[in-house]
Amino acid sequence: MVLKRMLASVGIGGASVETTLDDDTVRPGRKVTGTLKATGGNVTQTLEGISVGLRATVEKEYEYTDSEGEEHSGEYTIDVVVAERVLSDERVELEPGQELELPFELTIPMEAPITATKNKHLQRGVGLNTRLHVDNALDNTDVDPLSIRPLPAQRAVLRALRSLGFKRKGVDLEKGTIPHTRQKLPFYQEFEYSAPGKYQGLDSLELTFLTDEEGIDVVLELDKKRGILFSEGGDKLLRLSVGHDDTDDEKIARKLHKWIDSTAGKRSVL
Structure with missing residues (x-):
């Protein structure tokens, strides 16, 4: 049994x-x-109520034009409730020192961000949160990290990219939607990778999983270099749908290589 504590003065x-x-x-x-x-x-x-939920700190981009007409961009973070379970919505008088104990269960959505692999924590800002509605105030400051591991098919895609030579640089949560996918949450997770040298026209790659009970949309955003093999650089989106039983990382690697290589320009042998 793993004991996790969230303490909040309200x-x-x-x-x-x-x-x-x-x-x-x-x-x-x-x-x-x-x-x-x-x-x-x-x-x-x-x-006045007790609930437990899964929360995520998500980055949101913005753009603005200054007084001189120059365009700028930046980002800030927002808090998103990914899933929540109300444990009690009845008014209860909690006396000094009195203890109120409630069992709970919370279903983690299929589209929830991956926070850890077997040996490494990947994503900050995602965790469980218990909220007390007390005397017309709401406490929601304590978030307890939760280890959300990849599904077998997701793990196969991550292994496939690693076998192709891609090195993970970071993992972020971005506010927004990706069109023509099975996305339901108002944000998505990006795995950022540096590209191996064999893909000469490719600078970096970003991977997103959009998952439901039927399968997984694998979205790759390829950042192409300028000048070497292209007249212009820029981003290219590739989409691949896989089933939950697609766990052959070698097969997935071959398919990803074919897509990436045709976009990056150089033909290399896998």
């Missing part, structure tokens, strides 16, 4: 909440289970 009186997870490792589409315990503080407080 308003005057300091009610707190502690959450114990049965396991802090899960795959998309599966359930996280555990027990929540709220403990009264120094004075009686009114609990």
Whole structure:
């Protein structure tokens, strides 16, 4: 059993909440289970509701034009509730020192971002959050990291890219939608890679998984170099749909290589 704690002082009186997870490792589409315990503080407080959810800190880009007519861009972060389960919506008087214990389960969406592989944590800003509605105030400051591992088909794609020589540089969450995909959440996850030398016309690659119960849309954004093999650089989107039983990373690698190589320009032998 893995014990994870989220402690939050809520308003005057300091009610707190502690959450114990049965396991802090899960795959998309599966359930996280555990027990929540709220403990009264120094004075009686009114609990108007208790919920547990999966939250993500997401980057959002913006553009603006200054007073001199020059265009600028930047980004800021927003908080997104990916999934939430209401444990209680009844008004309860929590006396000083009183303990209120509630079991819970929360289904992690199929499209939830991957936060970890077997040996490495990948994505910050994603985790479980317990919220207490206390005396007309809402506490939602504590987020407990959750290890969301890739599905077998997702893992096969990640292995395929690694076998082709792509090196992962980072992982981000971006606000927005990708057209003509099975995306449902208002954001998507990008795995950023540097390109191996055998793809001479390619500078970098970004990978996104958009997943539901039927399968996975694999979206590749190829950043092409300027000058070497192209008159102009720029981005190129490639889309590949795979089923949940497509776990042969060598087969996927061959398919990805064919697509990437035809776009990057140089023919190389796999």
